[in-house]
Amino acid sequence: MVFKKMLSALGVGGPSVDTVLSNPNTRPGLVLEGQVNLRGGDAAANIEHISLSLVTRVEMESGDSEYAGTMEFHRLPVTGALQLAAGQQLSIPFQLPVPWETPITDVYGQRLHGMTMGLRTELAIARAVDKGDLDQVSVHPLPVHERILDAFNQLGFRFKNADLERGHIHGVQQTLPFYQEIEFFAAPQYSNVVREVELTFVTNQYSVDVIIECDKRGGFFTGGHDSFGRYSVQHAGVESVDWVRVVDGWLNQTISGYGSRAKQGGHGGYGHGHRGGGMGGAVAGAALGFGGGLLAGELLEDAFGGDDGGDFGGE
Structure with missing residues (x-):
């Protein structure tokens, strides 16, 4: 699946990024492969970094209320600082290890109702960070x-x-x-x-x-x-x-x-x-360690058009 989004912070004529997965299907412990394609805009731009991250929807509790938010749980730096010339095209290959604990999203070729998973590309330039679009990823059982x-x-x-x-x-x-x-x-x-x-x-x-x-x-x-x-x-x-x-x-x-x-x-x-108290605090700290980690209210189903797919086993 390919996505392409002009960085809104830079306006028309800025650099664009296009991330391509060789195969969006994977399993825990395997690797997602692909390439990040950059295209320079109308003028040279100083890229601060490019990173990829796996994100998913997580249910949380706050007091007596429950809500769902997007959590980043695994990150891969793709490149550090670089200068992208006007109109320059650059392709950067990547291999992103999938954590062993990554949740299953698909069984028997069908998406589990309630599960979403995405690969997010982050391109930081001139102190503006874009985390907008997602590639959908399917994690199959071992x-x-x-x-x-x-x-x-x-x-x-x-x-x-x-x-x-x-x-x-x-x-x-x-x-x-x-x-x-x-x-x-x-x-x-x-x-x-x-x-x-x-x-x-x-x-x-x-x-x-x-x-x-x-x-x-x-x-x-x-x-x-x-x-x-x-x-x-x-x-x-x-x-x-x-x-x-x-x-x-x-x-x-x-x-x-x-x-x-x-x-x-x-x-x-x-x-x-263990959602509150000491362990809850430890969890929150771990989440924030991934570039902010938890983004309450930013729901993955909105990014994927609200379709979580069907139940497995024909249900």
Whole structure:
């Protein structure tokens, strides 16, 4: 996907930038490749820097209110200071590593409802910074993710929604300031006990932490509550595993409460929030470390025309 935007701060006749991705489809741990094409305007211009960044939409809490904003979570400097002559054309190739924890946006060739991801080009010139346009990026699951998601599908779970929550999961080694929740309506065989299930992957180079949260129904004498389970699997050998049996076992352990033994401490479970207090402050600081990071109210669906795509599995 190609975008081209004249820098409004410079007016007509200024330099333009055109970023081209060789392939907008990728997976966690892989690389996005392409080139940044510059064209000089009517006069020479001193470029301060060009950077690329991955940005996505994240759900946040502030007091009693919730809102969505755009967060930059990975940045790659493309070039430092340079002078672009009038009419000069310059092409700069790049390779942007995709973080292992990058959330999944597409499954079975379909965009997960609720997910957006973009590659933003920043060109700074004469103290004017442009962060306007985005290339849409599609992040597909790794084999282990795909097997687990397929097992949920085979067990009869129906996809509901996916989103990103700002914060850290207690007890899980996490590098990004948010985590993904993939939500399912309960399969028939679980529906008398569970309303919904949320699935979270926290991935690294060698393994994946799988966090399952079950919204349990209340009984005659007890109210409904959430139960949590954390399970770890390796990337290697995923083809030889009976994932339907494994995931069914995880779900039964989580529902019964045994799965929560994998956690370390927590407040009533994993503490999926940690959105306020000390951890919230640490998250905010990390976000601001990426050139401002969090831009409340700047929604990616506006940039992409408001189309998040369809649900996977034909739902």
